[in-house]
Each structure stands twice: as structure tokens, then as C-alpha cells.
Amino acid sequence: MSKFSSYNFSGQRALIRVDFNVPLNDKFDVTDDTRIRAAIPTIRKILDDGGSVILMSHLGRPKDGPTEKYSLKHLVVPLRRLLPGATLLFVKDCIGDEAQELARSLQKGEILLLENLRFHKEEEKGDKVFAEQLAKLGDVFVNDAFGTAHRAHASTTVIAQFFTPDKKMFGLLMENEVASAEKVLHNSQKPFTAIIGGAKVSDKILILENLLDKATDIIIGGAMAYTFEKAQGGNIGKSLCEEDKIDTAKELLAKAEAKGVCIHLPSDSLIANKFANDAETSTAPSNNIPDDWMGLDIGVNACEQFCNVIMHSKTILWNGPMGVFEMEKFQHGTRCVASAVAESTQKGAYSLVGGGDSVSAVNQFGFAGKVSYISTGGGAMLEYFEGKTLPGIAAIQS
Numbered sequence: 001m002s003k004f005s006s007y008n009f010s011g012q013r014a015l016i017r018v019d020f021n022v023p024l025n026d027k028f029d030v031t032d033d034t035r036i037r038a039a040i041p042t043i044r045k046i047l048d049d050g051g052s053v054i055l056m057s058h059l060g061r062p063k064d065g066p067t068e069k070y071s072l073k074h075l076v077v078p079l080r081r082l083l084p085g086a087t088l089l090f091v092k093d094c095i096g097d098e099a100q101e102l103a104r105s106l107q108k109g110e111i112l113l114l115e116n117l118r119f120h121k122e123e124e125k126g127d128k129v130f131a132e133q134l135a136k137l138g139d140v141f142v143n144d145a146f147g148t149a150h151r152a153h154a155s156t157t158v159i160a161q162f163f164t165p166d167k168k169m170f171g172l173l174m175e176n177e178v179a180s181a182e183k184v185l186h187n188s189q190k191p192f193t194a195i196i197g198g199a200k201v202s203d204k205i206l207i208l209e210n211l212l213d214k215a216t217d218i219i220i221g222g223a224m225a226y227t228f229e230k231a232q233g234g235n236i237g238k239s240l241c242e243e244d245k246i247d248t249a250k251e252l253l254a255k256a257e258a259k260g261v262c263i264h265l266p267s268d269s270l271i272a273n274k275f276a277n278d279a280e281t282s283t284a285p286s287n288n289i290p291d292d293w294m295g296l297d298i299g300v301n302a303c304e305q306f307c308n309v310i311m312h313s314k315t316i317l318w319n320g321p322m323g324v325f326e327m328e329k330f331q332h333g334t335r336c337v338a339s340a341v342a343e344s345t346q347k348g349a350y351s352l353v354g355g356g357d358s359v360s361a362v363n364q365f366g367f368a369g370k371v372s373y374i375s376t377g378g379g380a381m382l383e384y385f386e387g388k389t390l391p392g393i394a395a396i397q398s
């Protein structure tokens with residue numbers, strides 16, 4: 001049993017760093033409560049044990065202190081709905097006398113939600129005094145915010161030093177995130193296919209480099225594929241290309257060959273005469289795109305080519321769309337890949353999907369329940385797969 005699951009929180013005030021950075025509309029309604037729901041099992045376990053909970057999070061990127069738009073008070077109603085029967089209090093400053101007093105007098109089964117941590121600039125600066133003030137609010141520190149684990153902020157990392165090793169731990173969400181990432185990175189069954197897509201090679205170089213030592217196959221889709229095509233002498237028309245990354249692409253291809261990793265580039269592309277949903281479209285080999293046209297999705301042959309590789313995989317990691325999936329005309333490739341990942345998972349493969357756009361695609365196309373794990377952390381997940389040590393994780397483990 002994990003440290004969190006075996007811990008008895010009875011009579012303890014658990015200070016939980018959650019990631020409640022959720023989207024709000026103009027009326028301050030939460031439009032997607034996935035991140036709130038993801039934290040509920042951790043909160044429930046503590047309350048069921050007979051403990052109390054203090055929740056702290058950031059929301060958005062407030063620049064000038066307290067701002068209505070970024071107030072966590074907007075989360076009180078959805079939280080009460082998701083935690084029926086529990087008493088939920090809110091305090092309008094995450095530090096100070098009122099927060100101290102409310103935290104001190106919390107009864108078992110009660111929850112205190114703190115106002116946005118980033119209303120204090122000390123949070124992002126990783127200020128030690130601020131972290132210590134937060135630490136005083138709880139007896140135990142639980143980090144359940146994988147989405148911010150790559151930041152050395154006061155509430156994610158610095159705070160951990162004020163708790164002894166037995167009084168700091170991951171929550172259930174964080175445990176699952178770490179376990180699924182570890183399974184893919186260090187314990188993968190082969191063939192292991194990484195599907196990397198999206199806009200820029202520059203954002204994905206480090207993850208590609210690291211995966212060369214882990215994966216057997218790497219599928220490259222999305223706009224970044226065209227930099228690789230150009231690196232091999234292809235004509236890519238007006239498709240997106242990072243000229244200054246052509247040499248990097250060449251080096252990656254050479255390294256892959258030396259290591260015996262198979263790189264799959266889309267054999268053909270769905271091309272368009274402009275970047276718009278009402279563009280004229282056609283198909284062309286990805287290395288022979290006419291001058292005034294651009295590749296905005298993988299083509300039908302590439303779909304088959306990629307699906308074949310995915311169906312023969314035992315481990316799958318997916319980050320980044322295959323095309324401009326926000327436009328209906330160019331979402332076929334991403335949908336095909338999502339469907340193949342789901343089907344391969346059904347056949348027994350382990351699949352991990354991460355990164356904002358691939359997660360939205362999986363949700364949008366209805367495959368969310370059909371993959372093994374969907375990571376809640378975009379940037380954190382990328383850094384984990386780049387092989388970096390995440391400060392939020394290291395602080396708990398030290």
C-alpha cells in the first residue's frame with residue numbers, strides 16, 4: 001500500500017497543494033471541472049479517516065495581487081457540489097491571522113479553501129518565509145498538484161522542508177501520475193511507441209532525445225513533421241518549418257538510426273491552400289508538397305501507416321496532435337490516432353496520453369475512458385519525459 005493510502009489522517013489537519021487552475025467563463029462559472037474532480041479521492045480519504053483538509057492552489061496568472069477574475073472563491077460552489085455532506089469554508093487570504101485561526105479551529109470532516117496563492121508574488125518566487133507561513137496551517141503536507149510539480153514555487157516545493165519525512169507525501173492523483181510515468185519511462189513492455197505531434201520541434205527536442213533511449217518506435221506528426229521532411233531534402237511548400245531546427249532534426253534522425261529506433265514520418269499529408277477551415281484541400285506525399293500549399297493534417301495513407309505501428313505496440317505514449325485538429329477539416333488524423341490508441345489499449349497495450357492538446361483530442365473524440373491513463377500535467381509531464389527531476393517530486397522524496 002502506498003504511503004498516502006496507509007496513513008491515518010484521524011485528528012490531523014492535512015494541507016493539500018492541489019491544481020485547481022481551471023477555466024472560468026465571463027460569469028466565473030467553472031467550464032471544465034476535471035482538475036477539481038481529480039483531487040476528490042485524496043480529499044475524501046482524509047475526511048473519511050477523520051481528518052480535516054486545507055486546500056491551496058493557484059488559479060491563472062494574476063499580475064497585480066488580488067483580482068476578481070482569479071479568485072478561488074468561484075470554486076466554492078462546484079467544490080461543495082462534489083463533496084456533499086462536508087463543510088467547506090473559504091478564506092480570502094492564504095496567509096495571515098484569519099487563515100491561521102480558521103485552520104486551527106477546523107473540525108474533523110471540515111475543509112478550508114485558501115484564496116489564490118499567486119495573489120502573493122512570493123509564491124512564484126519560492127519565498128521561504130511565505131512557504132513557512134503556509135506550512136503552519138497544517139500538520140501534514142500532501143502534494144497532489146502534478147500540473148505544477150515542475151515549478152520550484154513556495155507551495156509546491158519550498159514548503160516541504162518544513163515537514164519531517166513522515167509528514168509529507170504525494171496524494172492519490174500525484175501517486176498515479178508518477179506511477180504511470182514511471183511505468184512508461186522505466187518499465188515499458190516493448191514495442192514501445194511514442195507519438196509526438198504538435199507545432200514545434202523546438203518544444204519537443206528534449207523529449208525526443210530522451211525517448212531515443214527508451215522507445216522502439218517514434219511517430220512524428222503535426223507541423224513538426226515538416227521540419228524533419230525538409231531535413232531529408234523534401235519539398236514542404238508553405239507548411240510550418242523551423243529553419244533553425246533543420247540541423248537538429250538531421251542529428252535526431254542520425255541518432256535514431258544509430259540506436260535502432262524507428263522514426264515514422266507521415267507518408268502523405270492533407271494539404272490546404274490556406275490556413276482556414278474553408279480552404280481548398282488535396283493530398284500529397286509529405287516530401288512533395290506543391291509550393292503554395294501547406295500540410296495541415298496527416299493523410300489517409302499516413303493514418304494507416306501510424307495505426308499499424310500503434311496496433312503492434314505494447315506501450316504507447318502520446319503527446320501532441322497530428323494536425324490542426326481545432327478545425328474540423330483537419331482533425332481526421334488526430335481522430336484516427338486517438339481511435340488506434342484506444343483499440344490497442346483494448347488489446348492489452350498500456351497507453352499514457354498527456355499534454356493539453358492530445359488530452360482535449362481524446363476527450364473531444366470520446367476516447368477518454370478507453371486509454372490507460374490521461375495525465376493532468378502538460379508542462380510537468382513533458383519535463384518528466386525529458387528526463388528532468390521535477391522539484392515538486394524531489395521535495396517530497398528527499
Ligand code: AMP
Binds near residue numbers: 320
Ligand atoms: P503543441 O502545443 O506544440 O502540442 O502544438 C499544438 C498545436 O499544433 C495545435 O494548436 C495544432 O493546431 C497545431 N498544429 C498541428 N499540426 C499542424 C500543422 N500541420 N500546421 C500548423 N499547425 C499545426
